[in-house]
Amino acid sequence: MKKRRRIISVMFAVVMLLALTMCSVSALSTYIRGDADRSDNVDAIDVTYILRKLSNIPVPNTFFQRAADVNGDGELEVVDATLIQRYNVNISNPYKIGEIVKYDEYELPVV
Ligand SMILES: [Ca+2]
Numbered sequence: 001m002k003k004r005r006r007i008i009s010v011m012f013a014v015v016m017l018l019a020l021t022m023c024s025v026s027a028l029s030t031y032i033r034g035d036a037d038r039s040d041n042v043d044a045i046d047v048t049y050i051l052r053k054l055s056n057i058p059v060p061n062t063f064f065q066r067a068a069d070v071n072g073d074g075e076l077e078v079v080d081a082t083l084i085q086r087y088n089v090n091i092s093n094p095y096k097i098g099e100i101v102k103y104d105e106y107e108l109p110v111v
């Protein structure tokens with residue numbers, strides 16, 4: 001009887017550990033910095049989306065502001081579009097545009 005309890009408690013601990021691991025893995029998502037339209041690359045369309053958004057022109061619902069805010073200041077600005085343009089012509093990339101960023105999908109998105 002004691003042995004059975006011990007086996008059950010070990011199995012329970014393993015199941016809880018697995019559930020915890022799976023939850024923490026599924027909470028993480030990724031995006032490409034600068035990929036405002038979520039097309040998996042950074043190009044002129046991302047710049048267009050940002051400029052449209054700044055001009056209050058509707059953008060498709062694939063627009064992802066977190067990826068568009070390439071300087072990471074929490075604001076969508078013309079400088080974000082300019083930084084992507086500079087990246088696209090290989091002038092400079094101080095904000096690691098085009099690199100994969102991991103984030104917790106339970107964080108509130110920047111809208
Ligand atoms: Ca894109």
Ligand SMILES: [Ca+2]
Nearest residue numbers: 069073075080
């Ligand atoms: Ca910004």
